[in-house]
Amino acid sequence: MSANASSLQSLIRTEAAANPAFVCDGTPVSRAELAAKIEATAAWLAAQGIGKGDVVAVWLVNRIEWVALLFAAARCGAIVAAVNTRYRSAEVAHLLKLSGARLMVVEAAFRSVDFAAILADIAKDEVPALQRLAVIGANAIPAHWPCVRFDAFDRRYPPAPPAQDEVDQPVLLYTTSGTTKGPKLVAHSQRTLAGHAISVAKALRLDPQRHSLLAMLPFCGTFGMTSLLGFVAAGATVHVLDAFEAAPALKILGQHKITHAFGSDEMFRRILALTDAPRPLPHLEVCGFAAFQPGWRELAAEAEARGLPLFGLYGSSEVQALFSIARPIDAFADRIEGGGWPMSADAKVRVRDTETGELAASGISGEIEINAPSSFLGYFNNPDATRDALTADGFFRTGDIGRLRGDGSFVYETRAGDAMRLGGFLVAPGEIEDEIKSCNGVADAQVVAVDLKGQARCVAFVIPAKEPPMQETLVARLRERLAGYKVPARIYVVEAFPVTDSANGVKIQRARLRAMAMERIAAE
Template identity: 40%
Template sequence: MPLAYPAPDVWSLIADIAAESPSATAFIHGERRLSFAELLDGAARVAQGLADLGVGPGDRVALWLPNILAYPIVYFACARLGAIAVAVNTRYRAVEVADIVGRSGAKVLACAPAFRRIDFLSILADIDPAALAGLSALVTVGEEPPTIPPAIETLRRVSFDRLLSRPALATNHAMSKAPCNIFTTSGTTSAPKFVLHRQGAIAGHAQQVARVFGFAAPETVTLSILPLCGVFGFDQTMATLAAGKPSVLVESYEIDELARLISRHRPTTLFGSDDLYARLLDEMPGECPMPSVKWAGYASFNAALGDLPERAEKRGLLLCGLYGMSEVQALYARQPVDSAVGRRKVGGGIVVSPLAHVRVRDPESGRLLGIGEPGELECAGPSLMVGYYGNDKATAAAITADGYVRTGDFAELDPYGGFTFLSRMGDVLRLSGFLVNPQEIETHIQKLAGIANCQTIAVARPEGVRAVSFVILEPGTPLDEAAIIAHCRRDLANYKVPLRVLAVDDFPKTPSPNGFKIQRNKLRELAEAELDRGRFARS
């Protein structure tokens, strides 16, 4: 199991700041500003309210909430109680919500059924009442809807405002070793696993990120665009709090609203995906549309936006590649802000904690690899998970005997003391005995006019494993499969040339806190079905 490192508890993270600077702003939401003292007081009151509902140390409280003030208040209330906050993705629907609430054994579910941007009420209406039978209560944020769905009409319902009216919980159960967070993995082929973290890992990582990222600067403001139910948005916000600085909670993903908030609040750091930054740059005119932003952490999901960091830099926005996952927390590593764009644009970087360490292992031989040799990334350090809640078998498979997490990511060590993320191991193609990053093929195909996006998978055929590419075409562009294959054959090794190129309107996806992840297994099934029908051009 991972080594234990000394770290504060989650409650002390904000209590110490509230003691020193009680009026300092912790959160901004709309026109409301919540100070650290108010955050601490509200969380202590909600902790008593949750205790009245039977919640105690080790119990689970499911947080199915958007980025509103209730989220951090309930979260820190759980920390004071020694309870575990279970993050429920706001993109999830009835089956997924019921599964997570049921398998986690949550005592309380907090949600905002009248929230205007997400139709929680309709989702609740589709849940089988039996699936929520284990809950002792439902905490509702905002007005209760006029129509009560069957799934919750028999449940005890308590308003968030009522919890806020309780006296502060006198006893503090927060401890560094106490479990406090469950994040769900976003697997596309099985039920999500529950990634469990202790308070010391959460609080210590927040403090370390705040130091390395320079959040102690007086002018620091971050925009919490990414949902708090995901580790990326959560860790960004916790690091900002650890520095005693304000986070602007963003509940809308409409690009014009995000642009307005950036202009109004002048954040010093942003975090998001390449798609988000591309849309913001299109929306915001001028040579330097975000002058307050010193640098922006980003994750690359769209191979079609490979030149985005170069384009962004020309307009004054420095994008820095990051690395993280639920098992090691987000912001585990970052490319140096002062490095050249060619290095800065790729995922990975230098680990944030001086106690963290990475290595790369050959997935077949088990040999540890050197610089520039791609294999499976393994991570160690104080931000690692305890394990998968309720799944000892999966925990044993994921964590090595000497305390490293097997990430399932394809990466290589770099000459600078860091590493470069290449792709998920499950996405790696083994073609003619060689490991091939599918992005190499995808990026090459997307150089052709009319190709909006591309995904490449591998399929087993009698003649060997071959690549098959799926493309989304620009409106009005016909598919010229022969031309695409010829384009690949001219410039790529023969074993990398796709056997087929198929056009789709969209890629099959599954929701994750940071957007949607492409279901490559579904693409593989489509490719195999197409090939089995015998309609392919033999190369």
């Protein structure tokens, strides 16, 4: 076990901690059992030839194996690349190629997701570094690569070599929005992850004997992972949903008197819709939420009236989720806004006027810039993007618009640029556009986000080649290659895109495209 106070292992304390550490699918896992599972997984990784600097892709729903793999990779000096379970072949191939993963741990199947079929659509030469798959729940799945079974918990392997703490080296890679060719990989170290987890536990004043978490966000993202690690650091019990469903979430929240839950506005909306009780969950103290859908203010008011206190949050893969949160003493209107106070007392937030380039005074909107102990190491294998993301004095350019309040807190207002928030994830239009343009019959494509029946959906405009594509064929192809939330709700054929000339060249008028999309949808 690691003794370094900046390591992930240091978070698994036992003094004054609650037991069990986790409850997964109704099965409790004590802190001693968790530590044993981590050691067993480290031995398994070593037996697979995984050591210092090697990348392991983890494509799993929320389960104890996910946690064990992350902590075991840290124990071995390896790196975990987190794969979104909603990804499809194009996205998985991009991540595997960019990360250089040698091994991928994957589900055999989960509900309607056919992992084998998705992998079958990835050519071996697309991901030359990948050597084998490790399957949970089966001995093998049909694939181009050799398969082994993840049996770390069932079989005894020779102990991993003694741990050498690499607390400042990459240990976890999150995906984040790219500009053209797919997501970038955000690298975090044990120090940034563990340090922020401790800050979260302190800022929320978590008491291991009184507080508990319902983990209903995917561990593959910073929102789910950060909340998980914060409660591990506090020594509090974490109840795990393998994937979010409102009915099981409501049941666990009530039966186990959960005090904390973090999620999207839509998650809390669905939970409330399942019960008519005036105050259905009186033990909930903090419902930290990110607002992705229209009508979130009305939801917050309803939740408040029914005893669910919603707290606005802020975060990103680069500075980690739960970077900041509102305070209980805030007025309701302020408490539900994104932003709040940084979890770490050492974090610095400033706002830069996007027109003048000067730092903005309180109350003036501009781009949010952050310098904090939770900040990322950089974009994995992408020094140019890392350099572009940082100011000369080391602040991260968030690409978000907000303002300072003047009391130490700040307000997040909107996302700068053209990035789209779809299905709770930030998506660059170019990622979808490139897939559309790779389809037969398409000469060019542009994608914008619109509000469609209360949900953010994307709409595509396509310039056809000589033989225009059939819309049904195009949609079917995109469903094979992309997560469902990225598949356009509408595809419109146009002769040209609206453009404007500028000193920097011809630019697509995305605002006009959004207006065109809404006009056509209204006409339908």
